[in-house]
Amino acid sequence: EAWKPKNGGEGVNPLQWNQTASDGEVAFPVSVSVAQRGALTKSISTNGTLRAKLEVELIARIAGEVRSVSAFNGKFVQAGDILMRLDDREYKLAHEKASSALLAAQVEYRTLSTSSFLGAGDSARVQQELAALQQRFEEAQTALREKKIDEETYQRALREYEANSAYLKANRGDIVANKSGLAQAREAYERAKMSLEWTEVRAPFAGYVADCDLAIGKQLQAGSVVCKVVDLLSLLADVEIVETEAGKVAVGQKAEITVASVANTSFAGKVQMLNPVIDAKTKTLKATIELSSSQIPKRLLIPGMYVTVKIQTESFANRLIVPKAALLVRDQRSLVFVAQSGLAKWHYVDVGEDNEQFLAIRSGIDAGDTVIV
Numbered sequence: 001e002a003w004k005p006k007n008g009g010e011g012v013n014p015l016q017w018n019q020t021a022s023d024g025e026v027a028f029p030v031s032v033s034v035a036q037r038g039a040l041t042k043s044i045s046t047n048g049t050l051r052a053k054l055e056v057e058l059i060a061r062i063a064g065e066v067r068s069v070s071a072f073n074g075k076f077v078q079a080g081d082i083l084m085r086l087d088d089r090e091y092k093l094a095h096e097k098a099s100s101a102l103l104a105a106q107v108e109y110r111t112l113s114t115s116s117f118l119g120a121g122d123s124a125r126v127q128q129e130l131a132a133l134q135q136r137f138e139e140a141q142t143a144l145r146e147k148k149i150d151e152e153t154y155q156r157a158l159r160e161y162e163a164n165s166a167y168l169k170a171n172r173g174d175i176v177a178n179k180s181g182l183a184q185a186r187e188a189y190e191r192a193k194m195s196l197e198w199t200e201v202r203a204p205f206a207g208y209v210a211d212c213d214l215a216i217g218k219q220l221q222a223g224s225v226v227c228k229v230v231d232l233l234s235l236l237a238d239v240e241i242v243e244t245e246a247g248k249v250a251v252g253q254k255a256e257i258t259v260a261s262v263a264n265t266s267f268a269g270k271v272q273m274l275n276p277v278i279d280a281k282t283k284t285l286k287a288t289i290e291l292s293s294s295q296i297p298k299r300l301l302i303p304g305m306y307v308t309v310k311i312q313t314e315s316f317a318n319r320l321i322v323p324k325a326a327l328l329v330r331d332q333r334s335l336v337f338v339a340q341s342g343l344a345k346w347h348y349v350d351v352g353e354d355n356e357q358f359l360a361i362r363s364g365i366d367a368g369d370t371v372i373v
Contacts, residue, residue, distance in 0.1 A: 251271050
């Protein structure tokens, strides 16, 4: 009340008043802020968890005994680096056996290709035979519908049609490859080759090894988890937006991310994707925020961390902005105090948009005025 302006909105000099305050009066400190023009941004706040954009769980594709390990938790690896090797002796033998079988099939294929067991075939004659096959099959279909033949007779006609048709349409080289066993030998060779390659587990991309529990001599079964590789420089934050605010969020909006372990620091990001449905149980919309990789300090942000995210939903340009805490209401009218010539003077103001910290003033004060908070 000692600050209550008298006569045209003028008040006392706060510093002078503090020095001369009489008994029973209470002095309190204030701060000031200069009203400035700029953009007023509205946002919504939510919480979530960090995860790596690139994270893969490596699985043993074959069974075997671990013979060597070069990976350990926290180790940085490049794409293609070998993380572990299994005992490959059995797989080498299988590969050599498949290679020999493939060579034998290739020789047989060459022999059959030069023989006359399969003629080249006359195109016009093949087309005539195919037409005759088609006609006989259609007759069998008609006979079945008219119940002139039973289902067993029809099935025999179907098998004959499919077999002869495939034979006439088949490529001569394919038939030779099949008869010589080349096709089967090639498949067995490729499988043996893959199995031998799978005795080595390699990093699919550059990153850090995590959840690694390997030891030489350990027996792995096919499908066992070997370890994880995580890229710590490409991070995402999964957050949930309450149903009432879901319509305000859109892909591409800017976001500000903070974590408790890094005080007084925020990280820039943007909304990367939105789940198109609301979760029926939580009544929330899942959103994914992508952090700007250029701002992520090395190993400072870690997947699994709890984060607070502010998503910028609206922005109003060229607004006269003051701290929200500066606004007072007297007789249902909004006002702010302005420091002028060492005095605190009140000004009735017309208030516009606001956010958690600031509000826009439409009229009542000017840019550059020192507002008392």
